[in-house]
Amino acid sequence: MKYPPKISVFGSLRTFQTLAVTGLVLILIALFFRGFSEQKGPEVRVLLSGDKTELSVLAPEGCDVYDMETSEHIKKNLKILRPLRVAASARGIVFGETLIRSREIRIVPRGGGAIRLDGKEYRGTIQIYLERGTLSAVNHVRLEYYLKGVLPREVNQYWPFETLKAQAIASRSFAVYRLTRSGGEEYDLSADTYSQVYGGKSVERWRTDRAVEATRGQVLVYKGRVFPAYFHSCCGGHTEDIEKVWGTRMDPLEGVKCPWCRWSPHFRWQTVIPGEKMSEKMSVAARGISRVDDIKAGKRDPSGRLESVEVLSGGKWLKFNTSDFRKIAGPSVMKSANFRIKKRRDRFLFSGSGWGHGVGMCQWGAFAQGLVWRRAESILRFYYPGTRIGKLRDAGRYDRGKTFAISE
Numbered sequence: 001m002k003y004p005p006k007i008s009v010f011g012s013l014r015t016f017q018t019l020a021v022t023g024l025v026l027i028l029i030a031l032f033f034r035g036f037s038e039q040k041g042p043e044v045r046v047l048l049s050g051d052k053t054e055l056s057v058l059a060p061e062g063c064d065v066y067d068m069e070t071s072e073h074i075k076k077n078l079k080i081l082r083p084l085r086v087a088a089s090a091r092g093i094v095f096g097e098t099l100i101r102s103r104e105i106r107i108v109p110r111g112g113g114a115i116r117l118d119g120k121e122y123r124g125t126i127q128i129y130l131e132r133g134t135l136s137a138v139n140h141v142r143l144e145y146y147l148k149g150v151l152p153r154e155v156n157q158y159w160p161f162e163t164l165k166a167q168a169i170a171s172r173s174f175a176v177y178r179l180t181r182s183g184g185e186e187y188d189l190s191a192d193t194y195s196q197v198y199g200g201k202s203v204e205r206w207r208t209d210r211a212v213e214a215t216r217g218q219v220l221v222y223k224g225r226v227f228p229a230y231f232h233s234c235c236g237g238h239t240e241d242i243e244k245v246w247g248t249r250m251d252p253l254e255g256v257k258c259p260w261c262r263w264s265p266h267f268r269w270q271t272v273i274p275g276e277k278m279s280e281k282m283s284v285a286a287r288g289i290s291r292v293d294d295i296k297a298g299k300r301d302p303s304g305r306l307e308s309v310e311v312l313s314g315g316k317w318l319k320f321n322t323s324d325f326r327k328i329a330g331p332s333v334m335k336s337a338n339f340r341i342k343k344r345r346d347r348f349l350f351s352g353s354g355w356g357h358g359v360g361m362c363q364w365g366a367f368a369q370g371l372v373w374r375r376a377e378s379i380l381r382f383y384y385p386g387t388r389i390g391k392l393r394d395a396g397r398y399d400r401g402k403t404f405a406i407s408e
């Protein structure tokens with residue numbers, strides 16, 4: 001019987017040395033790429049709250065506070081274990097027991113931690129401004145972290161992964177577009193529905209984090225530039241032409257027929273507003289209206305949305321732009337501009353389709369497309385025809401207010 005020959009793993013000292021060097025090189029390469037993949041893109045400035053008389057700050061891991069007018073380092077490694085009150089005063093910003101005679105301070109967390117502001121945790125730094133006797137707080141945070149705080153507030157974390165990826169790319173494109181348009185203001189985006197809803201580190205979830213990471217740096221591009229990928233909850237059957245809403249033409253946002261959101265809970269809606277309530281709302285918002293006697297639909301655009309609404313008051317028909325009318329009646333009750341109006345005795349009955357302005361991606365449609373395994377790229381191509389996916393250049397300098405470099 002033959003014994004198998006003895007096999008030496010290292011053979012000789014020389015082979016061992018070669019292996020060790022190769023291993024070391026591989027580890028260095030891995031570390032390099034890890035560092036590369038951890039670049040989090042440009043910094044975005046998000047308005048968290050404005051017109052406040054006071055804010056509460058918590059920093060259990062420690063923070064540094066700077067006066068941004070004098071660049072003075074006011075507090076070093078300050079651990080704030082209990083909510084600290086930051087208040088507006090005529091002489092400056094009151095930070096706990098300290099009066100900082102400045103109109104702008106910056107709070108920087110230690111060790112890459114987070115700051116808790118009014119109960120919510122945020123990565124990056126917090127800038128507090130004193131203007132006209134009130135405070136506003138702006139979060140300066142890297143784009144990729146910002147997106148991790150947006151996705152769970154904009155879509156359901158349990159939705160199909162390709163839908164989450166499509167949302168990540170749309171949200172990133174929207175944010176970067178705003179950065180390229182940003183001027184001398186103190187912030188680029190707000191944390192509410194006027195931009196996209198942002199909840200900071202507190203709302204981050206595992207699946208939405210993965211969707212942001214899987215699409216890192218990816219943005220929608222149209223004619224070589226980052227594209228403003230608007231989106232909304234549910235289109236109700238046809239997305240809206242941007243020109244009808246904001247008066248600007250943009251080929252990929254002319255509106256498409258969407259058969260995908262039919263099963264959305266917002267596909268059909270109804271709301272009843274008593275005549276008295278309607279009169280009250282209209283009289284507060286519009287001069288010359290004391291009573292609403294009747295309401296009728298104006299012209300419809302090709303997507304089925306109303307361009308205007310007419311209100312009968314004191315024997316005269318007054319015309320309102322539908323988006324103004326929605327604001328007056330309450331945008332969360334009048335969910336879209338696509339509705340019909342009926343008057344039943346002293347009540348107005350509105351029955352409509354969809355939720356939101358209707359421009360760009362229909363999130364419920366994207367959800368249904370994800371359910372049937374459509375890829376993120378196909379979902380985006382469907383809602384933004386003519387656009388393609390590009391990538392922000394990692395090493396690029398990001399100059400706010402200018403066009404960002406995109407790789408093909």
Ligand SMILES: [Zn+2]
Binds near residue numbers: 258260362364
């Ligand atoms: Zn739809």
